[in-house]
Amino acid sequence: MFLNHFEYFAPKTPAETLELVARLGSKAKILAGGTDLMVVMKAKAISPDYLIDINGVEEFKGIFCEQGKGAVIGTNTKLAEIQFSEAIQAKYPALAYAAGEVGSSQVRHMASLGGNSCNASPAAETPTPLVAMDAKVVLSSISGERELPLEEFILGVRVLDLAEGEMLTKFVLPEPKLKSACRYAYMGRRDAMEIDCVNMAVNIELEDDGETVKNVKLVMGSVYPRPLVSKEVTALLLGQKLTDQLIEKAAEAAQGEAKPIDDIRASAEYRREIVKVLARRLLKEAYAAAKGV
Amino acid sequence: MKKLIELDINGRIYEVAIDARDLLIDVIRNKVGLTGSKKGCGDGDCGACTVLIDGKPELSCIKLAIASQGKKITTIEGLVKEGGQLHPIQQAYVDHGAVQCGFCTPGMILSSKALLDRNPNPTKHYIKHELSGNICRCTGYKRIIEAVEAAAKVWSKEGVQ
Numbered sequence: 001m002f003l004n005h006f007e008y009f010a011p012k013t014p015a016e017t018l019e020l021v022a023r024l025g026s027k028a029k030i031l032a033g034g035t036d037l038m039v040v041m042k043a044k045a046i047s048p049d050y051l052i053d054i055n056g057v058e059e060f061k062g063i064f065c066e067q068g069k070g071a072v073i074g075t076n077t078k079l080a081e082i083q084f085s086e087a088i089q090a091k092y093p094a095l096a097y098a099a100g101e102v103g104s105s106q107v108r109h110m111a112s113l114g115g116n117s118c119n120a121s122p123a124a125e126t127p128t129p130l131v132a133m134d135a136k137v138v139l140s141s142i143s144g145e146r147e148l149p150l151e152e153f154i155l156g157v158r159v160l161d162l163a164e165g166e167m168l169t170k171f172v173l174p175e176p177k178l179k180s181a182c183r184y185a186y187m188g189r190r191d192a193m194e195i196d197c198v199n200m201a202v203n204i205e206l207e208d209d210g211e212t213v214k215n216v217k218l219v220m221g222s223v224y225p226r227p228l229v230s231k232e233v234t235a236l237l238l239g240q241k242l243t244d245q246l247i248e249k250a251a252e253a254a255q256g257e258a259k260p261i262d263d264i265r266a267s268a269e270y271r272r273e274i275v276k277v278l279a280r281r282l283l284k285e286a287y288a289a290a291k292g293v
Numbered sequence: 294m295k296k297l298i299e300l301d302i303n304g305r306i307y308e309v310a311i312d313a314r315d316l317l318i319d320v321i322r323n324k325v326g327l328t329g330s331k332k333g334c335g336d337g338d339c340g341a342c343t344v345l346i347d348g349k350p351e352l353s354c355i356k357l358a359i360a361s362q363g364k365k366i367t368t369i370e371g372l373v374k375e376g377g378q379l380h381p382i383q384q385a386y387v388d389h390g391a392v393q394c395g396f397c398t399p400g401m402i403l404s405s406k407a408l409l410d411r412n413p414n415p416t417k418h419y420i421k422h423e424l425s426g427n428i429c430r431c432t433g434y435k436r437i438i439e440a441v442e443a444a445a446k447v448w449s450k451e452g453v454q
Binding site: 002003004005006007008010031034035038039042051053055080084100103104105106107109110190191192193 | 312313314316335336337338340343349350351352355356357359360404407408411422423424425426427
């Protein structure tokens, strides 16, 4: 199957890239890994007039992790690099794990972190833990840049808060709090090259006593048009010491908030069941890990 | 409009006239004439088209040829040593009967090489996880995994490149 004809650009600097993005607007698509873009172009779902290949721009790649200062990850950092990064594994294990579960080894060596968010698939792996960790995205254009939380950037299925002439250039991750832990889990039919029927991340921060919940964020993927942040779980668990009964109640609350659909991968009913299972498992795991810190 | 580009495949520079929309797999097979790499699903799902780009496994059926300029591309033909001697991992596949129809084998071997380059002492789980993007429809994966384990022994001993 052939792709449509397009004009190909390979800028070398961020300035050149942003100039192209501004000039070509919505007729252009940005090519990073291409693992989503090429597939939809082959299916003729989209036929852009221009492709802007950002793989020659060094500034868009790389993980900058400083002790006590969180991390900055360039938009075109490959998922395999995140999966195998010792710094990310130590500081953000949920992200390293989620990145390592995307597609296959080949896909992870091609696909970028930015692409996984910008594709705005409800079933994407990495936005879930990133939202749980309060990651921000930096959107750049020739007239400057703005920063906003990832959860406000992804608005729905293939819908982003991205103005014409803007592109995502990096992710900013806050330093994990003391006595906190973030964990990720997913459920799908097989491990590789499948699309999760549910994925989830839980981030728990404890008070100085090491038992009382100071902050908790439970994020669900694949059960809503965008990563769904549970309000009820936070309301239920804030200021509490977690018990099995409380965790059960929180898992049921998350189940009530999920709005999954029936599709080829799973029924809505099954997905709702899995939400409860993963919520229970992750709350326990993250709580135990936070206590151990 | 055709464009003349240079591709570095297996250490040799090939000058090819391509269109911006041409995929790397089609250029490697039809223009360069190296037919070891296979085109399976064409959607990046099956792994038959796997080639190494700067040593990393990538899917040449969803990769533009024009975007592969200036990179070192390795196909299955590039593994054979001078004089036709098989690469240790190829030899391990032969010794362990890990090849049946052979369609998935080039991609499977290149993915195996990439995973051993990263980790010469892999666990079975690691092998399965990193090979899971290569699908074999003939037989099973047992012998393939055994072959990779056997190759890993040679790897850690001799530091194969």
